[in-house]
Amino acid sequence: MSLTDWLLDPSGLTPHGFCLSWLPGLIWLHAGSDAVIGLSYFSIPLALAWFVRKRNDLAYRWVGHLFVAFILACGLTHMLSILTLWMPAYGMEGVVKLVTALLSVATAAMLWPLVPRVLALPTPAQLGRLNADLTRTIQEQERTAALLRESEAKVLAANSELERRVAERTAELRAANAQLTEALAERAAALEALAGSEAEYRASFEAAAVGKVQVNPETGLMLRVNNAFASMLGYNRADLAGRMAWPDLLWGEDRAAQGLELARLLAGEASVYVRELRFRRQDGTPVWGRVSATLVRGAGMRKAGARLPPLLLAVVEDIDTMHKTALALKESETRLRLAAEGAKLGIWELDLARGLGWVDRRTAEVTGGTLPAERWFPLHGPEYAAWADWVHPDDRGERAAGLSLLQTGAAELVQMQYRVRRADGDPDAAEGGGGWIWLSHRSAIVARDPVTWAPTRATGVLIDVTERAEAEAALREAKADLELVVAERTAALKQRDLLLREVYHRVKNNLQIIDGLVMMQALQLKDPDGRQALMGLRSRVYALGLVHQQLMASPDLESFDIAPFLDELARNILLSGADDGVGLDIAICPLTVNLDFAIPLGLLVTELITNSLKHAFPEGRGTITIAMRRREEGGVLLVVADDGDGIPTSPPAGEDGGGYRRGLGGTIVKGLVAQLDGTIEMRFDKGTRAEIILPTPVVDVAGSPVEMAAP
Amino acid sequence: MSDRLQDCVLVVDDEFLIAQTLSIQIEDMGLIVCGTAATAADAIALAKAQRPRLVLMDMRLKGVGDGVDAALAIHEFVGSKVIFITASREPAMLERMNQDHPAAILYKPVFGRQLQTVVREVLAAE
Known part of the structure; x- marks a missing residue:
C-alpha cells in the first residue's frame, strides 16, 4: 500500500457518512458544525498572531505562537472530519490529530509553570496608578520651578543692595589702609633697629654648645629650641619648638619641684633659678641637665601697638656624664667602705712629702684612739710616737724596718705581721692572747716625686689576724702532738720488729746449735739405724729453722x-x-x-x-x-x-x-x-x-x- | 798474695757448738781448720798469723765489731776468701756484707751438705 493510499483510502474503509447511514440531516449537521468550528479556529489564531506580532514588548510571546499553532491544528482536525464524511482519509486525519495532540500537550505543559510568572507582571491597572503618581510629581516640580524663579528675582534685588554696601565699605577700608600703612612704616623702622641685635642673638642661640630654650611661661609651650638642646634629648628641633610643653620633657619625679620654682619665678619672687634635674629623652631614658632660667618680660614693643608676652629663657647644660660619674664614684666608695668594714680592714695613708699621716676609724679604734680618726696628724708628732709604743717589743724592730723600706722608697710593697697591745680589752681574748693582737700590715707606695723619685704618698691596710694566728698556733701544736704520737708509735713498732728479729735470730741460732749437737752425736754412733734416726731429726730441725729464716726476711715479720x-x-x-x-x-x-x-x-x-x-x-x-x-x-x-x-x-x-x-x-x-x-x-x-x-x-x-x- | 796463703780454713763464730759443727764438716771434707775465733779481733789476729785460704765468718760476734768488720780487715791484710754465714737477711746487713765482695753467703740454718758444696765451689773458683 502506498503512503498516499494509506493517507487517503486505507484498505477500502467506508467513509464516515456510512456510519451515519448517509442520513442527510445528520451528515449536514456534522459537516456544518465542523465547518463553523474549523473556520472559527482558523480565525482565532490569525487574530492572535496579529496581536503578538504588533506587541513586541509582550513578555512570553512564544506562548502566543504556541497558541496560534495549537488552535490552527484544532481547526484543521475539524476540516478533516468533514472530509472523512465522504472520503475514508482516516490516515491523514490521524496524523493531523497526532500533530494537534503534540501541540496541545506542549501548550498545556508549558502553560502551568507560566501562570505564576504571568501573574507577577504588572496589570494595566497598576500601570495606570503609576502613571497618575508620575503626573502628580511633574506638577509639583513645575510649581517649585515657579517658586525658584520668584526667589531669583528677590536675590537679584538683594545683590544690588549688597554691591552698594560693598562699595561703601571699600571706601572705609581704603581710608583705614592708609592709616595702617603709616603705622607699618613706623614699625618697620623699629624692627630695623632691632634687627642687628636680633640677628646676633639668633646666631648665638642657634650655635650655642649648651641647650637653649624659649618657653611661654603661661602655657609652658616651647617656642624655640636650639640644636644642642634637641640632640641632648634625642629629638629633632622641629618636634619640640611649638609642639611640646617644657614640663612634658621633665623626668616625672623632678616635674613637681620644678613647677614650684617656675611659679616663684613667674611671681617675681626670684629673678633666676639654677637647678640640676633630669629630662626624659625621646627613648624614655633620663638625662641629667643643669638648667639656668630667667624670665624676660615683653617690654619695648608697645610703641608698635603690640604687647609681647613674657618669655622664659632657659640654658640647659648636659651634665649627665658628670653626674653619673659622680654617682658611680660614690657607689664605688660605698662598696669599698662596706668591704673594708666587712673584712675588718683598717685603711691608712702617709703623706711623706708633708710628713703627715691619716687613718680611718677602724684603724683609729685599733690604736685605742692614740691616732685620731680621719684627720691628718704629723708623723713626727707625739701621737705617732705613742702608737709605736703600742707595738710588742719583740716586733718593733721588724715594723720599723718595714716602714723604713716604704718611706725611703726601697720597696714598692711592704708586707709584715706584728703584735700590738689589745685596745678593746675583750676579756675572753685577753685571757688566751695575753692582751696582744696580731696585725697583718700591707702597704704600697702610690705616688713618687717625679724629679727625685722619692715616695710622696703611701697607703696601706691593717687586718686583725689574731684569730687566724691563734688558730695556726693551735694547729701547729696539734700537729706537733700528733707527730710525737706517730714517732712514739713508730719507735714502738721498730722496737717490736727489733725484738722479733732478735727472737727469730736466737731461735735460728739455737736450732743451728741443736743441729750441730745432733750431728756430733750422730758421728759418735756406730749403729747405722741410730745414725739415720738422728739425721732424720736434723731434717726436722732444719725445717723449723728455715721457717724462721723466711719470717726474718718478710717485711712484717x-x-x-x-x-x-x-x-x-x-x-x-x-x-x-x-x-x-x-x-x-x-x-x-x-x-x-x-x-x-x-x-x-x-x-x-x-x-x-x-x-x-x-x-x-x-x-x-x-x-x-x-x-x-x-x-x-x-x-x-x-x-x-x-x-x-x-x-x-x-x-x-x-x-x-x-x-x-x-x-x-x-x-x-x-x-x-x-x-x-x-x-x-x-x-x-x-x-x-x-x-x-x-x-x-x-x-x-x-x-x-x-x-x-x-x- | 794468694800464693802465700795457707791451705787451711779459719772458722769464726761466737757460738762454740756452731764453730765446732762447722769445723767437723770442714774436716770431713779433708780440709784443715787452722783455728776458730769468737771475736773480730781474734779473727783478724788469727788470719794474719795463719793466712788461711778461706774464712767462714759469722755475722754476729762477741765483743767489738761484727763479721763484716773482721772480713774487711782480713781481706785487706791477708786476702782470704770469705764465706759469710748469717742468721740475718735484713737488707742493711746484706748491704754491709756485699761491701766485702764475699765469695758466698750462707743463711742459717746451714744444713746437710750445703756448706760442703759451697766451700768446694768457692775453692774450685780460685
Missing part, C-alpha cells in the same frame, strides 16, 4: 710466701740426704702463710720427702714431685709424690687409718694434717703419692701478700 720456702726446703733436704740421681719437680703456687701454718706444713713436707728418699729409690735415681695449687672448690691441694718403687711389703697391715706407714714419720704426718684441719690420701700405684687437702690459711697482715719479697 709475720707472714711470707710458702712457694720459695718449700722450694728451698726440698732442695736442701735433697742436697743433704740423697744421691745425685734423684731430681726434684716443684710447682708451687704463691700462698701467703704465717708461722702457725708454715711450721706444720714444713715438717709435713720434710717427712714426706725424707720418706721417699728412704724408701723409693734403692737404685739411687728417680724424681720427687712437689706440687701445690689452690682448688676451685676451696682450700689448697698439696701433692708430694715419687716415681720410685717404695711399695710397702704388706700395705693393709702396714698402714694405719691415714694410709701411711706406721712409725714416727707416719704419726707426725697424720698428726700435722689433723692440726692443719686437712685430709690426706696415700696412693701406691706408681710410686708413692700423698695428696693432702688443706683449708686456705687466713693471714691477718697489714701489707698485701703480693708485696711479700721472695728471699
Whole structure:
C-alpha cells in the first residue's frame, strides 16, 4: 500500500457518512458544525498572531505562537472530519490529530509553570496608578520651578543692595589702609633697629654648645629650641619648638619641684633659678641637665601697638656624664667602705712629702684612739710616737724596718705581721692572747716625686689576724702532738720488729746449735739405724729453722710466701740426704702463710720427702714431685709424690687409718694434717703419692701478700 | 798474695757448738781448720798469723765489731776468701756484707751438705 493510499483510502474503509447511514440531516449537521468550528479556529489564531506580532514588548510571546499553532491544528482536525464524511482519509486525519495532540500537550505543559510568572507582571491597572503618581510629581516640580524663579528675582534685588554696601565699605577700608600703612612704616623702622641685635642673638642661640630654650611661661609651650638642646634629648628641633610643653620633657619625679620654682619665678619672687634635674629623652631614658632660667618680660614693643608676652629663657647644660660619674664614684666608695668594714680592714695613708699621716676609724679604734680618726696628724708628732709604743717589743724592730723600706722608697710593697697591745680589752681574748693582737700590715707606695723619685704618698691596710694566728698556733701544736704520737708509735713498732728479729735470730741460732749437737752425736754412733734416726731429726730441725729464716726476711715479720720456702726446703733436704740421681719437680703456687701454718706444713713436707728418699729409690735415681695449687672448690691441694718403687711389703697391715706407714714419720704426718684441719690420701700405684687437702690459711697482715719479697 | 796463703780454713763464730759443727764438716771434707775465733779481733789476729785460704765468718760476734768488720780487715791484710754465714737477711746487713765482695753467703740454718758444696765451689773458683 502506498503512503498516499494509506493517507487517503486505507484498505477500502467506508467513509464516515456510512456510519451515519448517509442520513442527510445528520451528515449536514456534522459537516456544518465542523465547518463553523474549523473556520472559527482558523480565525482565532490569525487574530492572535496579529496581536503578538504588533506587541513586541509582550513578555512570553512564544506562548502566543504556541497558541496560534495549537488552535490552527484544532481547526484543521475539524476540516478533516468533514472530509472523512465522504472520503475514508482516516490516515491523514490521524496524523493531523497526532500533530494537534503534540501541540496541545506542549501548550498545556508549558502553560502551568507560566501562570505564576504571568501573574507577577504588572496589570494595566497598576500601570495606570503609576502613571497618575508620575503626573502628580511633574506638577509639583513645575510649581517649585515657579517658586525658584520668584526667589531669583528677590536675590537679584538683594545683590544690588549688597554691591552698594560693598562699595561703601571699600571706601572705609581704603581710608583705614592708609592709616595702617603709616603705622607699618613706623614699625618697620623699629624692627630695623632691632634687627642687628636680633640677628646676633639668633646666631648665638642657634650655635650655642649648651641647650637653649624659649618657653611661654603661661602655657609652658616651647617656642624655640636650639640644636644642642634637641640632640641632648634625642629629638629633632622641629618636634619640640611649638609642639611640646617644657614640663612634658621633665623626668616625672623632678616635674613637681620644678613647677614650684617656675611659679616663684613667674611671681617675681626670684629673678633666676639654677637647678640640676633630669629630662626624659625621646627613648624614655633620663638625662641629667643643669638648667639656668630667667624670665624676660615683653617690654619695648608697645610703641608698635603690640604687647609681647613674657618669655622664659632657659640654658640647659648636659651634665649627665658628670653626674653619673659622680654617682658611680660614690657607689664605688660605698662598696669599698662596706668591704673594708666587712673584712675588718683598717685603711691608712702617709703623706711623706708633708710628713703627715691619716687613718680611718677602724684603724683609729685599733690604736685605742692614740691616732685620731680621719684627720691628718704629723708623723713626727707625739701621737705617732705613742702608737709605736703600742707595738710588742719583740716586733718593733721588724715594723720599723718595714716602714723604713716604704718611706725611703726601697720597696714598692711592704708586707709584715706584728703584735700590738689589745685596745678593746675583750676579756675572753685577753685571757688566751695575753692582751696582744696580731696585725697583718700591707702597704704600697702610690705616688713618687717625679724629679727625685722619692715616695710622696703611701697607703696601706691593717687586718686583725689574731684569730687566724691563734688558730695556726693551735694547729701547729696539734700537729706537733700528733707527730710525737706517730714517732712514739713508730719507735714502738721498730722496737717490736727489733725484738722479733732478735727472737727469730736466737731461735735460728739455737736450732743451728741443736743441729750441730745432733750431728756430733750422730758421728759418735756406730749403729747405722741410730745414725739415720738422728739425721732424720736434723731434717726436722732444719725445717723449723728455715721457717724462721723466711719470717726474718718478710717485711712484717709475720707472714711470707710458702712457694720459695718449700722450694728451698726440698732442695736442701735433697742436697743433704740423697744421691745425685734423684731430681726434684716443684710447682708451687704463691700462698701467703704465717708461722702457725708454715711450721706444720714444713715438717709435713720434710717427712714426706725424707720418706721417699728412704724408701723409693734403692737404685739411687728417680724424681720427687712437689706440687701445690689452690682448688676451685676451696682450700689448697698439696701433692708430694715419687716415681720410685717404695711399695710397702704388706700395705693393709702396714698402714694405719691415714694410709701411711706406721712409725714416727707416719704419726707426725697424720698428726700435722689433723692440726692443719686437712685430709690426706696415700696412693701406691706408681710410686708413692700423698695428696693432702688443706683449708686456705687466713693471714691477718697489714701489707698485701703480693708485696711479700721472695728471699 | 794468694800464693802465700795457707791451705787451711779459719772458722769464726761466737757460738762454740756452731764453730765446732762447722769445723767437723770442714774436716770431713779433708780440709784443715787452722783455728776458730769468737771475736773480730781474734779473727783478724788469727788470719794474719795463719793466712788461711778461706774464712767462714759469722755475722754476729762477741765483743767489738761484727763479721763484716773482721772480713774487711782480713781481706785487706791477708786476702782470704770469705764465706759469710748469717742468721740475718735484713737488707742493711746484706748491704754491709756485699761491701766485702764475699765469695758466698750462707743463711742459717746451714744444713746437710750445703756448706760442703759451697766451700768446694768457692775453692774450685780460685
